[in-house]
Amino acid sequence: MQVNEVVSRPFEGEEDFWRVRDFLIATYPVTPVGYNWEIRRWDGWRFHREATDITPEWSERLHLWQTADGQLVGLAHPEYEGSAFFEIDPDYRYLEAEMIEWAETHLAVAQANSAARVLHLDVMDYDAARQRLLIERGYEQTPYRFSARHLRFGKRPLPQSEIAPGYHLRCTEDNDLDFQRMADVLNAGFKRNIHTAAEYRSFVTGSPSFEHELNLVAEAADGSFAAHVGLTYDAANRRGIVEPVCTSPDHRRKGLARALMIEGLQRLRARGATDVTLGAGDSEAASALYDAVGFNEAYGGHVWRIIVSA
16 A cells, blocks of 8 residues: 655645644544644634734744645644644654654754753653654653543533632623733733733634633622633534633632533533543642542643754
């Protein structure tokens, strides 16, 4: 049997964005949880910012691999400076060495006061094949751990969502006040100062993953948002996605995120979802919450790093 020839090329624009999104949906049923990005993460990477246009820089930082007849089989891209992520059809894993080499050349960033550059990759602990490739190229596993979590509904009973006294559980609304409140709770919950109302407006109006009905908040007595849980429904795979989960420090230890997650799970089940996934870091508090709600850790992983010579 003749193997279909694969060629690589730079990311070219709007059509490629949607091709990648369709690819992520199509590969979910044939890959382990967390193997490729889910659509909420892909949509958020583009639309969760004030400027959402695809610029010429995208062609320098995203690279596609496709068969000669145009079937997309792989993508290399960053999420943050000095990172690389690979979305791969599992039938084409032999391309990974080539993809890693491309990422080292195009995505590694200079270290302070050094001519050397650094690149970080997220690697699942089960992925012995990728780990062997990285070790051969001089990568080292860092202590930073993350996980892919999974909940299958099955016949599982869900408790009723009960919000703490003094708070109101609701969906966000399409107005500037709620956009600013969302920016505020994201900044407070994740200890950032980068989120703005304009950024959130872009996400609401541009992202196909976004639905107000699945964008839940706990509103405090003063009208501010004390906690937030965002959910996405991938109808093609009957899968729910939880991203993000955050609580403002002044409102923690009141069960707000748990109440929002339970409400969100009920809404996803009503849509027809059979299972729900989420990605998590190594926070003990977050892990305890996800365990309590019913998410199992499907797979764990670590960040790997290489110092690329100048």
